[in-house]
Amino acid sequence: MVMTPATGLGPMIRMWRDRLPPSAAGLPVAHGRRAAGLRREELADLAGVSVDYIVRLEQGRATTPSASVVASLARALHLSTAERDHLYRLAKLVPPDKGTVSDHLPPGVQRVLARLGDVPAAVFAADWHLLWWNRGWAALLGDPSTAPPRLRNFARERFPVDDGPARLALWPVTETDPDATDAAVVADLRRATGRYPQDNRLATLIRELNAGNNRFAKLWASGQVAAHREDHKTIQHPAVGPVTVDCDVLSDGDSDLKIVIMTAAPGSEDETKLQLTTVTGHPVATLGS
Numbered sequence: 001m002v003m004t005p006a007t008g009l010g011p012m013i014r015m016w017r018d019r020l021p022p023s024a025a026g027l028p029v030a031h032g033r034r035a036a037g038l039r040r041e042e043l044a045d046l047a048g049v050s051v052d053y054i055v056r057l058e059q060g061r062a063t064t065p066s067a068s069v070v071a072s073l074a075r076a077l078h079l080s081t082a083e084r085d086h087l088y089r090l091a092k093l094v095p096p097d098k099g100t101v102s103d104h105l106p107p108g109v110q111r112v113l114a115r116l117g118d119v120p121a122a123v124f125a126a127d128w129h130l131l132w133w134n135r136g137w138a139a140l141l142g143d144p145s146t147a148p149p150r151l152r153n154f155a156r157e158r159f160p161v162d163d164g165p166a167r168l169a170l171w172p173v174t175e176t177d178p179d180a181t182d183a184a185v186v187a188d189l190r191r192a193t194g195r196y197p198q199d200n201r202l203a204t205l206i207r208e209l210n211a212g213n214n215r216f217a218k219l220w221a222s223g224q225v226a227a228h229r230e231d232h233k234t235i236q237h238p239a240v241g242p243v244t245v246d247c248d249v250l251s252d253g254d255s256d257l258k259i260v261i262m263t264a265a266p267g268s269e270d271e272t273k274l275q276l277t278t279v280t281g282h283p284v285a286t287l288g289s
Helices: 009-019 040-047 051-058 067-076 081-090 107-115 135-141 154-158 178-195 200-212 214-221 269-279
Strands: 121-124 130-133 173-175 230-237 241-251 258-263
Touching: 009 051, 009 081, 040 051, 040 067, 067 081, 107 121, 107 258, 121 135, 135 230, 135 258, 135 269, 154 178, 154 200, 173 178, 178 200, 178 214, 200 214, 241 269
Parallel strands: none
Antiparallel strands: 121 130, 121 258, 173 230, 230 241, 241 258
């Protein structure tokens, strides 16, 4: 298929970048800013790629980004499902179908997340793969970007195998009932296998955890099917000390995205500590990719 200058991969990325105001992406807007949309540096940061790669994509010198890069760009650009699929096709990739786990964050979900401000929040796919986190999450738990992208999975952290745990939390975290949390995560993964039986990433995760972690294998053999919805955690934060939070897991309904939000009891010492984590000076991430 012949692409005209206005419809190829590079021009479309540039168009989508120009239309997205930084405030919609959760970025501060400097006084006197000229660019109405995202700068290349901002898109690169949000998508977790280099600025040079964004330049090469827009200039047509890179034309075949990987599926993971396309998914990251679609999230960073707040593309609709139809636009995401168009981006996949421009990159000569097959768009995800309804039988596979979705890594896409619809614009409506992203708008809701932006309104949370610094309330610690993250989004996981149906297989508990980490897709997005905000500054509050990084301030409370540490920056997840220190973990390799393939290992940014909550189930891999709960049930480590030979390559070690994926440290999504850099500080020690304990649950009120860790056995119940383990069982809930496994039951939730089994539920996902029923909804996405053709998904390779999910199948690989289950196979590796079954073979490499006895605790997971035992729980998997129980056959329990359920959704993981809430938890209570205590984070041993290095600057403010122990912070006990309620961990609520919300779902977008369509693609089984898991929106995880951490809050503390209003007026409590834990709420004060939670607020302090964002100003302690510890390194925190920009919006996750």
